[in-house]
């Protein structure tokens with residue numbers, strides 16, 4: 533009886549083995565002729581100082597939103613990678629690339645020669661300039677008027693650089709804040725006489741805080757600035773994907789669509805050379 537059972541098990545095993553062998557090629561064939569499954573796209577960690585509306589900020593649910601976010605998401609979709617945005621303080625944001633904590637920084641970062649020594653930048657994706665915010669009863673009419681006044685800036689920004697250049701490195705009248713909204717709050721409460729920051733952010737703040745009673749002053753003394761997306765120096769693999777995606781969304785109208793969503797009209801086109 534035991535022998536019969538064993539024989540039956542063995543026989544079943546042989547049949548199964550035979551079936552398995554027979555089916556094997558059939559199972560392999562369709563897979564070989566079908567396109568290879570796409571490898572899971574790489575997810576890049578993206579640092580952004582999300583206190584900089586309309587470029588990057590947190591909505592009521594704590595989600596990071598804004599122009600920069602939409603632009604990089606569109607670039608990623610075009611170039612075939614994925615992004616995860618991580619709120620990152622401005623101070624130290626560039627070090628996070630060097631340390632490998634972040635793969636990409638998009639944070640309304642102005643491309644400067646100094647930063648280019650330690651970072652690599654994508655092609656420019658936005659034109660900007662510094663803009664002065666003052667209370668609406670201020671007598672300030674131009675940047676030079678800020679020479680002896682108390683001025684608020686976000687530490688380590690191009691606004692900080694401009695005011696430091698005007699007042700001198702040893703000036704005690706520059707008040708540095710960890711975020712631009714904090715500097716603007718200080719202007720509202722009278723702690724500083726002016727704030728110098730990126731035009732898009734100042735305009736957005738003034739429009740959304742009518743109670744603050746600010747006015748803005750532009751000055752051609754401020755150098756034109758361009759925002760770029762930053763990666764660790766030498767990370768050409770990621771940089772090439774970003775530039776390819778950026779060119780793609782500029783060519784297919786997606787970039788203009790996003791720009792219009794945030795700024796009401798597409799970007800002014802550079803004059804065609806005569």
Ligand code: ARG
Nearest residue numbers: 581584639640641642689690
């Ligand atoms: N464009 C200026 C700079 O690069 C300010 C950028 C600040 N960005 C931010 N998300 N806080 O210095």
